[in-house]
Amino acid sequence: xxxxxxxxxxxxxxxxxxxxxxxxxxxxxxxxxxxxxxxxxxxxxxxxxxxxxxxxxxxxxxxxxxxxxxxxxxxxxxxxxxxxxxxxxxxxxxxxxxxxxxxxxxxxxxxxxxxxxxxxxxxxxxxxxxxxxxxxxx
Amino acid sequence: xxxxxxxxxxxxxxxxxxxxxxxxxxxxxxxxxxxxxxxxxxxxxxxxxxxxxxxxxxxxxxxxxxxxxxxxxxxxxxxxxxxxxxxxxxxxxxxxxxxxxxxxxxxxxxxxxxxxxxxxxxxxxxxxxxxxxxxxxxxxxxxxxxxxxxxxxxxxxxxxxxxxxxxxxxxxxxxxxxxx
Numbered sequence: 001x002x003x004x005x006x007x008x009x010x011x012x013x014x015x016x017x018x019x020x021x022x023x024x025x026x027x028x029x030x031x032x033x034x035x036x037x038x039x040x041x042x043x044x045x046x047x048x049x050x051x052x053x054x055x056x057x058x059x060x061x062x063x064x065x066x067x068x069x070x071x072x073x074x075x076x077x078x079x080x081x082x083x084x085x086x087x088x089x090x091x092x093x094x095x096x097x098x099x100x101x102x103x104x105x106x107x108x109x110x111x112x113x114x115x116x117x118x119x120x121x122x123x124x125x126x127x128x129x130x131x132x133x134x135x136x137x138x
Numbered sequence: 139x140x141x142x143x144x145x146x147x148x149x150x151x152x153x154x155x156x157x158x159x160x161x162x163x164x165x166x167x168x169x170x171x172x173x174x175x176x177x178x179x180x181x182x183x184x185x186x187x188x189x190x191x192x193x194x195x196x197x198x199x200x201x202x203x204x205x206x207x208x209x210x211x212x213x214x215x216x217x218x219x220x221x222x223x224x225x226x227x228x229x230x231x232x233x234x235x236x237x238x239x240x241x242x243x244x245x246x247x248x249x250x251x252x253x254x255x256x257x258x259x260x261x262x263x264x265x266x267x268x269x270x271x272x273x274x275x276x277x278x279x280x281x282x283x284x285x286x287x288x289x290x291x292x293x294x295x296x297x298x299x300x301x302x303x304x305x306x307x308x309x310x311x312x313x314x315x316x317x318x
Contacts, residue, residue: 027241042231043311
């Protein structure tokens with residue numbers, strides 16, 4: 001068993017591509033991509049699930065890690081790219097958060113919801129009326 | 139354990155600074171009376187140590203210090219979010235934080251040199267993400283009175299649909315982002 005593992009490891013380390021893909025230099029930054037992906041998915045949802053503090057913390061974290069990735073040895077360009085993407089995503093969410101809470105976005109969305117609710121009520125009333133009309137003897 | 143690691147690190151940095159200063163002093167004897175002794179200022183050992191820490195290659199003047207500090211900021215922001223109601227939490231973000239915390243905790247033990255300090259940050263990040271995720275799932279479960287497995291499947295399906303929609307219609311996705 002141990003010999004098989006050793007043989008497999010030797011095979012992995014001999015090829016530079018597979019050596020990189022099976023190293024922490026790849027998987028650390030790769031796992032970090034979950035954060036910007038989550039932010040991008042969240043742009044499609046309501047703005048009231050955005051946490052302002054978390055967005056600010058993540059933006060600052062990505063800004064610092066963009067520099068950190070270039071200051072470690074060896075330089076980690078994948079980490080750098082991941083944090084550029086994350087910084088932009090968090091800025092987008094930050095914009096949506098500010099628009100929602102500080103610049104009238106919440107009022108606009110509540111208004112839209114109210115109008116939608118009103119429209120639904122009207123539709124249901126019309127349907128009910130039609131049903132009653134059908135039931136009436138001709 | 140983490141503080142011992144940190145102290146050892148700073149101790150090594152201080153040693154190397156002292157050695158380099160001594161080397162500089164000895165190689166230029168013409169400097170004479172103005173040669174700076176290794177421990178400057180009032181001869182107070184505490185003050186000297188503070189100056190050494192301040193000037194350390196992983197000290198507050200470098201990004202190697204502030205990078206883990208920013209990661210602690212995320213943990214603190216997550217902890218402050220415990221006060222927010224479960225219905226206004228983002229499932230995908232907390233899942234992502236949980237996953238990245240878990241993976242980075244493991245890798246901090248595997249890399250050389252082992253960074254227990256960074257591992258502790260990431261472990262706490264995992265705990266925060268896991269707490270928030272379970273809060274969201276329990277909330278949805280209580281609403282619909284279904285099981286955890288069903289809720290997980292439904293959430294995965296919803297996120298999948300979102301991704302599909304964004305890929306097929308990026309313009310619509312942009313509009314939806316601007317509206318909300």
